[in-house]
Amino acid sequence: MRLRLASLTRRYGALVALDGVSLEAAPGEIVGLLGANGAGKSTLLRTVAGLQPPDAGRVWVDGVDLEADPVGARRRLGYAAEEPSFYEELSGGEHLAFTADVHGLPPAEAGARAADLAARLGLAGRLDEPVRRWSHGMRKKLSFACAVLHRPPVVLCDEALESFDAAAALAAKDELRARARAGAAVLFSSHVTETMERLCDRVVLLHLGRVVGVVPRAAWGRPDDGPSPLEREFLSLLRSPTGGPAA
Amino acid sequence: MNADRGPAPAFRALQRAIVRRRVEALEPVLRLELAAIAALAGGFVFWQARLPLDHAARAGGAPDAAGALAARLALLALAGAALAAGRHAWVLREGPPGPPWLALPIPPAALAGHLAWASSLHALWVAVPAVAVLAAGFGLVPVAWLAGLAAAFAAALWGLARAAIAATTALAVVAAEPRRGAPALHRVLARAPRRARGARMPAARFRGGPAWRAMARKDVRVTARPGPARARARAAAACAALAAAAWAPGLERGLAPTAGAALSLFAGALVAQWLVALAGADPPGIVRALPLGTRDMWGVRAGWAVAAALVLAALQAPALAALARDGAAMLLAVAGGGSLAVGLLGASLAVSLHPRTDHARRLLGLWLGLALAASLMIPLLGWVVLLAALAHALRRVPRWRAPEAA
Numbered sequence: 347m348r349l350r351l352a353s354l355t356r357r358y359g360a361l362v363a364l365d366g367v368s369l370e371a372a373p374g375e376i377v378g379l380l381g382a383n384g385a386g387k388s389t390l391l392r393t394v395a396g397l398q399p400p401d402a403g404r405v406w407v408d409g410v411d412l413e414a415d416p417v418g419a420r421r422r423l424g425y426a427a428e429e430p431s432f433y434e435e436l437s438g439g440e441h442l443a444f445t446a447d448v449h450g451l452p453p454a455e456a457g458a459r460a461a462d463l464a465a466r467l468g469l470a471g472r473l474d475e476p477v478r479r480w481s482h483g484m485r486k487k488l489s490f491a492c493a494v495l496h497r498p499p500v501v502l503c504d505e506a507l508e509s510f511d512a513a514a515a516l517a518a519k520d521e522l523r524a525r526a527r528a529g530a531a532v533l534f535s536s537h538v539t540e541t542m543e544r545l546c547d548r549v550v551l552l553h554l555g556r557v558v559g560v561v562p563r564a565a566w567g568r569p570d571d572g573p574s575p576l577e578r579e580f581l582s583l584l585r586s587p588t589g590g591p592a593a
Numbered sequence: 594m595n596a597d598r599g600p601a602p603a604f605r606a607l608q609r610a611i612v613r614r615r616v617e618a619l620e621p622v623l624r625l626e627l628a629a630i631a632a633l634a635g636g637f638v639f640w641q642a643r644l645p646l647d648h649a650a651r652a653g654g655a656p657d658a659a660g661a662l663a664a665r666l667a668l669l670a671l672a673g674a675a676l677a678a679g680r681h682a683w684v685l686r687e688g689p690p691g692p693p694w695l696a697l698p699i700p701p702a703a704l705a706g707h708l709a710w711a712s713s714l715h716a717l718w719v720a721v722p723a724v725a726v727l728a729a730g731f732g733l734v735p736v737a738w739l740a741g742l743a744a745a746f747a748a749a750l751w752g753l754a755r756a757a758i759a760a761t762t763a764l765a766v767v768a769a770e771p772r773r774g775a776p777a778l779h780r781v782l783a784r785a786p787r788r789a790r791g792a793r794m795p796a797a798r799f800r801g802g803p804a805w806r807a808m809a810r811k812d813v814r815v816t817a818r819p820g821p822a823r824a825r826a827r828a829a830a831a832c833a834a835l836a837a838a839a840w841a842p843g844l845e846r847g848l849a850p851t852a853g854a855a856l857s858l859f860a861g862a863l864v865a866q867w868l869v870a871l872a873g874a875d876p877p878g879i880v881r882a883l884p885l886g887t888r889d890m891w892g893v894r895a896g897w898a899v900a901a902a903l904v905l906a907a908l909q910a911p912a913l914a915a916l917a918r919d920g921a922a923m924l925l926a927v928a929g930g931g932s933l934a935v936g937l938l939g940a941s942l943a944v945s946l947h948p949r950t951d952h953a954r955r956l957l958g959l960w961l962g963l964a965l966a967a968s969l970m971i972p973l974l975g976w977v978v979l980l981a982a983l984a985h986a987l988r989r990v991p992r993w994r995a996p997e998a999a
Contacts, residue, residue, distance in 0.1 A: 395882045416994055421884035431876035433811070435818035439797030440811075441879075446799050447807030448883045453799040460799070474793045476818075492879075 347406070348373050348531030349394070349500050354403035356389055356555075363389040365555040366403070371500070371531035376522060378546035379535035386555040387535040388428055391504040394533070395425040408499040421449065424493035426506035430485050432477045438464075438488050439473035442495060449496040456495070463491040466517040467510075483509040490518055494525060501525055503534045507541060512580045516573055519545055540574075600703045608710060622955070631721045638725035650733040658733040663742060665726050670749040673716035678757035681712035685765045685781050695783060701776040709758045716754040723750075805889045812871050812893065821870040829863035833905055836860055836928070840911035850916060854927040857905045861932025862961055864901040865939025868894045869957060872943030873950030880947075887993045891944040898936025905932045931976075934983050935961065941986035944993050 349371040356364040363386045371377045379387045393400050394407070396416055405412040407419040432441055439460070446456035464470045467487040477485060486509045494501060501522065507515050522532050522545065536542055542549055543566050551559040573581060619627065642665060650658035684690075689708055723746055730739055762778070769780040800810070816822045836856035839849045871894065880890065906929030912921045938960060942953040960982040968975025 397877060397881045417884045417886040420882060423882075425878075425882040427878045427882075429878075431878045433815055433874055433876065433879070435815045435820050435822075435874065436811070437794040437797060440794070440814060443797040443799045444807055444811050445879075445883065447801060447810075448804045448885060448889075450801065450804070451799070453801045456801075457799040460797075474796055476794060 347371065348375075348408055348529075349533060350406040351390075351394065352404045352406075354390065354393060354405065355401050356386075356393055356398070357401050363555050364393065364400070364403075367552075367555070367557055368403075369533075369550060369557065371533055373499075373529040373531060374526050375548065376526050376532040376534055376546045378542040378549035379533060379552060380539070380542060380549050381535075381552035384554075385552040387552055388504050389555075390552070391425070391502045391533065391535060395423065395502055396420055397425075422498055423500040423502060424496065424498040425502045426486070426490040426493040426504065428504040428506070428508075430489035432485065432488070434476065434478040436477065437474050438469060438477055438480065438484075441477065441488060441492060442473070445492040445495055451496055459495060459497075460491070463495065463521070466521070467491055467514045468517075483511065483514075486510065487514055487518075494521055497525065497528065497530070499530050501530055501532045503532065503536075505536055506534075507536065508538070512573075512577050515541075516577060516581075600699050604703060604707045604710075608707070611711075635721050635725040635728075638722040639729050642726045642729035646729050646733050655734050655738070658730065659738050659742065662726065662730045662734060662739075663745075666723060666742060666746040667749065669719045669723050669726065670746060670753050673719035673750045674753035674757040676718055677713050677716040677754040678761045680715040681709070681758045681761045682765070684708060684712060685762065688782065695779055701778045705762065705778050709755065709762075712758050713751070713754045716750055719750070804883075804885055805893050808885065808889050808893045809896070812897070815871060815874050816867070820874065822867060822874055825863060825867035825870045829860050829867055829901070832856055832860035832863055833908055836905065837908040840909070840915065850912065850920060850924050853909050853912065854924055854931075857909060857928035858931050858935065860905055861902065861935040862939075862957075864898065864932065864936045865957055865961075866954065868897060868936065868939040869943040869950060869953045871897075872940075872947050872953065875947060877948045887944075887991060890947075890993055891940060891990050894940035894944060895937055898933060898940050901936055902929050902933035905929060931979075934979050938979070938983045938986050941983070941990050945986065945989035947993065 347370045349369070351367055351369040354364050354367045354369075355362070365386075367386070367390060369377070379390065381387050389398075392398050394405050394412070396412055396419065399413075405419070408422040410419040410422060412419040433444075436444070442460040442464070443456070446453075446460065451459070461470070464473055467490065469484065469487055469491065472480070472484065477488065480488070486506065490503070490506050490510075493503070493506070503522070507518050510518060519541075522534070526532055526547075534542075534546060547563050549561045550557055551561065572578075642662075646658050646661055649661040685708075689711070694704055727739055727743055727746075730742075734742075762781070765781045766777040769777070769784050772780050772783075775783070800807075812822075816826045833856075836853050836859075839852040839856060875890075906925050909924055909928045912924045915921075916924065939953075939957050942956050943950070946953040946956070960979070964975040964978040964982070966975075967978045
């Protein structure tokens with residue numbers, strides 16, 4: 347298993363945000379996390395990312411125990427935050443370079459990969475600006491780019507594609523599918539069920555911190571992985587001579 | 594908003610709420626700290642003003658003293674107006690805080706009045722020195738005259754601040770793009786968000802190497818850019834330069850060791866504040882999700898503390914020639930060893946308490962204050978306090994691995 351959670355529990359005072367959640371994600375699998383506001387999706391992903399310790403339970407990232415070897419586990423995961431925070435003094439490009447350097451990526455490979463991601467997500471041309479001047483959507487794109495830059499075996503996406511424009515959302519979904527095809531496991535939380543239907547192999551339903559159901563993809567069929575009719579129309583407009591090239 | 598009465602009552606309520614919330618936002622400890630700082634600053638101004646006023650009173654009686662007092666108050670009123678104008682220029686350039694004002698059905702004059710009120714609050718910073726100057730006049734100028742001067746100062750401060758704000762607005766309107774039909778203030782504020790964009794930085798470079806080196810490079814970049822870390826680093830550098838200047842030719846050599854040691858220690862404290870500010874800039878969502886261990890986070894900051902201590906000790910090198918061997922060794926121990934201990938204390942508190950930068954800053958200030966007070970009471974006791982604090986903070990550093998509330 348790429349990702350394994352065993353009886354994960356997290357409390358905030360009297361509130362039990364996660365109540366013994368157990369979950370597994372196999373190589374190549376995109377697992378959706380669906381739940382209402384306050385269901386515990388963000389708490390689960392923040393705990394798996396190592397941003398906050400669980401009160402009980404354990405997490406293994408690509409076989410590495412998060413508690414016993416937090417640095418080794420974090421080396422194997424990428425985390426795209428719901429509300430990303432950055433070094434406000436640095437530019438987007440400097441964040442990508444910092445992330446690549448911390449992961450020990452070879453400079454030439456990292457630079458090419460960062461440029462490719464930036465172009466596909468519509469960040470090219472803005473990477474030399476300080477992130478404090480960026481819109482919320484651009485900050486979320488940068489968080490996503492940093493999460494997948496080093497091609498981690500486990501990708502955690504906390505409502506990561508919300509605020510993306512249509513072209514960037516399609517590119518991000520393509521990137522997640524490519525990561526999965528390469529053997530990574532993706533844990534993907536969202537409120538947008540349509541995105542879940544198109545992207546995920548399996549959806550875990552969270553309610554009040556508990557897993558209340560698991561829905562396999564067979565239950566909702568297999569919709570077309572490509573863009574919807576509206577997205578196709580939008581992309582064709584972007585690519586038209588008056589709309590300019592698509593990002 | 595009641596359309597019949599206009600927005601004035603709504604703005605009055607908003608302004609009352611803003612003042613109330615700002616006062617409530619100050620924790621009791623912070624209020625005491627601010628009161629202590631105000632008392633220190635006021636005391637300094639009092640003694641700076643008292644001697645010249647006393648001299649004027651002896652030379653020309655109460656009228657001369659009152660004249661000297663009025664001149665100082667006039668300067669303070671001008672300084673207050675300049676502060677308000679500076680704030681207003683910033684607000685017009687970067688955009689005002691609060692809701693999207695231009696989307697609200699507010700007459701431009703009412704919005705201009707509110708923004709002017711908010712900026713004019715910054716003129717109140719001169720109230721502390723003004724009270725100190727007035728206090729310096731007690732016994733030299735009749736109390737009734739002092740009351741009159743205080744009232745005149747308040748009126749002048751208000752009037753000058755409003756005039757300076759109006760002038761700033763007029764300048765901004767002149768600089769704004771002409772747009773037919775748009776009110777002047779709207780043209781200025783509509784420009785603010787656009788001007789805020791477009792600043793460019795050097796292209797990022799991917800260098801590779803170990804994670805700690807990436808952290809160190811990132812620390813340098815964060816310090817080079819505008820922000821709290823740069824302000825602390827500049828203050829530390831200025832203080833270190835002053836410590837070196839204690840040995841400049843022509844200055845009193847008898848004071849040099851004491852001044853050099855004290856200023857070096859103060860520079861060390863500012864280095865510690867810089868390290869706390871650096872940790873404060875570390876977003877938890879980034880540094881805790883990346884493969885950064887204690888060695889990377891604490892080791893890099895400890896390395897900066899060591900480097901700063903070496904620089905501070907090197908700046909006291911002239912003491913080797915000017916002092917006896919024991920004295921020079923003592924000075925270097927204080928300048929280098931003391932600032933190293935203080936710097937390591939700052940680095941350790943910042944890492945172990947991350948992301949609670951305010952807690953780290955206060956705890957650092959508390960420990961340093963205790964060490965200073967202990968030193969004044971019993972020689973060398975301050976060192977015991979400082980080293981005990983450092984030992985305690987070092988023991989907590991491994992907490993980086995398991996944040997309590999990241």
